[in-house]
Amino acid sequence: MAKLIIEGGHALKGQIAVRGAKNAALPILAAAMLVPEPVRIGNCPRLTDVEHMLGLLRALGCRADWGEDGLIIDAGGARTAELPEALAGSIRSSVFLLGPLVGRFGAAEAPYPGGCDIGNRPVDLHLKGLRAMGVKVDEASGRIRCLGRPKGGAEIALEYPSVGATENLIMAACGAEGDTVLVNPAREPEIDDLMAFLNGAGYDMKREGSSRIRIRGGRRGHSTAHAILPDRIEAGTYLVAAAITGGHLVLRGARREHLSALLTVLREAGCRIHCEGTDLDIEGPERPRELRRLVTLPYPGFPTDMQSQVFALCTVARGTSVLEENVFEDRFRHGAELLRMGADCYIRGRSAVIRGVKSLHGATVTAHDLRGGAALALAGLRAEGITVVEQAERIDRGYVAFAATLRQLGAAIRREDE
Numbered sequence: 332m333a334k335l336i337i338e339g340g341h342a343l344k345g346q347i348a349v350r351g352a353k354n355a356a357l358p359i360l361a362a363a364m365l366v367p368e369p370v371r372i373g374n375c376p377r378l379t380d381v382e383h384m385l386g387l388l389r390a391l392g393c394r395a396d397w398g399e400d401g402l403i404i405d406a407g408g409a410r411t412a413e414l415p416e417a418l419a420g421s422i423r424s425s426v427f428l429l430g431p432l433v434g435r436f437g438a439a440e441a442p443y444p445g446g447c448d449i450g451n452r453p454v455d456l457h458l459k460g461l462r463a464m465g466v467k468v469d470e471a472s473g474r475i476r477c478l479g480r481p482k483g484g485a486e487i488a489l490e491y492p493s494v495g496a497t498e499n500l501i502m503a504a505c506g507a508e509g510d511t512v513l514v515n516p517a518r519e520p521e522i523d524d525l526m527a528f529l530n531g532a533g534y535d536m537k538r539e540g541s542s543r544i545r546i547r548g549g550r551r552g553h554s555t556a557h558a559i560l561p562d563r564i565e566a567g568t569y570l571v572a573a574a575i576t577g578g579h580l581v582l583r584g585a586r587r588e589h590l591s592a593l594l595t596v597l598r599e600a601g602c603r604i605h606c607e608g609t610d611l612d613i614e615g616p617e618r619p620r621e622l623r624r625l626v627t628l629p630y631p632g633f634p635t636d637m638q639s640q641v642f643a644l645c646t647v648a649r650g651t652s653v654l655e656e657n658v659f660e661d662r663f664r665h666g667a668e669l670l671r672m673g674a675d676c677y678i679r680g681r682s683a684v685i686r687g688v689k690s691l692h693g694a695t696v697t698a699h700d701l702r703g704g705a706a707l708a709l710a711g712l713r714a715e716g717i718t719v720v721e722q723a724e725r726i727d728r729g730y731v732a733f734a735a736t737l738r739q740l741g742a743a744i745r746r747e748d749e
């Protein structure tokens with residue numbers, strides 16, 4: 332168990348470099364299973380979710396070692412296609428291994444991932460897609476058992492552009508002898524990073540317009556090196572940290588084209604943002620302006636993974652903001668915690684109405700999920716007095732050295748591990 336203890340009221344100042352994206356790293360590590368030779372992954376963030384995924388790969392017989400040039404994974408020795416229950420249960424993205432295991436061995440077995448801290452997260456689209464590729468999928472007794480090699484020739488239309496299902500199906504399709512086409516795939520940049528890794532490793536796939544991905548079958552994986560793309564959510568979180576404290580930050584190595592929905596919103600809130608190459612310079616306003624209506628959507632819409640941080644920003648806005656969460660069913664738990672800090676918000680179903688208050692005050696609050704936890708810490712940076720964020724280990728899932736990074740930027744924040 333960990334706690335963050337924050338004394339609010341310090342405007343952030345300074346520069347930081349954006350790290351590699353968690354949501355690209357996890358599927359790429361799973362995809363290493365499709366390559367029976369060593370692969371080198373650069374810019375991989377050392378996060379708890381990443382370490383869990385490496386634990387799973389090792390349990391399946393892969394070697395995974397951190398070196399000076401990055402992470403080396405060698406799946407040459409992988410023999411089993413059955414994920415151990417204890418390890419797989421601790422991380423939802425273990426489901427990502429179904430696709431590559433089916434692609435490589437024609438078999439996979441994993442515990443059912445079930446619900447999680449931001450609502451029910453079914454995997455029906457993943458399994459439907461695998462079935463459409465000719466894989467036999469059995470869901471009895473809380474486990475998912477897949478049998479059979481994906482057959483080429485499938486055209487799979489996703490009812491919803493699920494990020495995880497798109498990634499899983501791409502990886503499974505690598506094992507088919509013929510082509511597979513995904514219709515209505517997700518458009519998140521992390522998917523293109525996964526495709527770039529697999530193309531570099533000898534597979535062959537590309538987007539056909541914005542609504543199809545074609546994966547050519549009959550290829551084999553070979554050694555490659557790949558650098559993970561910068562994390563747009565980590566970058567976004569530090570941008571909001573500058574915005575909420577009225578600070579001035581420079582983010583280095585950011586990809587502004589992946590941040591455009593957020594940058595539009597931050598400008599609407601009164602931030603001054605200047606981009607030069609991969610540098611992003613942001614100056615926060617004294618007090619943010621309200622956001623009339625913000626709706627989360629699949630990429631390139633506003634990302635659900637930035638909703639809680641922007642929610643925190645709206646609590647101190649001049650007027651009333653309305654947020655609508657369209658991607659996950661239960662992603663407003665930070666709202667109840669922010670009430671303890673003096674926020675004035677009302678949540679009903681997937682909508683939140685937030686009346687900005689002049690100031691928040693410190694309180695003891697709980698991080699119920701990764702991004703919600705980060706949002707509470709951001710609110711604490713602005714609040715008067717001391718904020719304690721409990722269960723802060725949840726924040727470690729997505730941010731490398733979160734407290735230390737904020738401290739480097741002038742925040743009064745420390746971490747206590749119990």
Ligand code: UD1
Pocket residue numbers: 353354355357424451452453454455456457458491492493494495496517634635636658659660
């Ligand atoms: C990924 C990201 C997560 C981000 C989310 C949406 C990773 C490791 N995680 O999660 O940070 O918040 O994209 O951008 O990359 N759904 C179904 N059936 C399915 C699959 C999904 O109903 O088979 C629903 C989900 O319950 C959810 C919505 O579709 O309501 C979006 O889920 P999805 O795009 O699959 O997100 P993840 O891949 O889980």
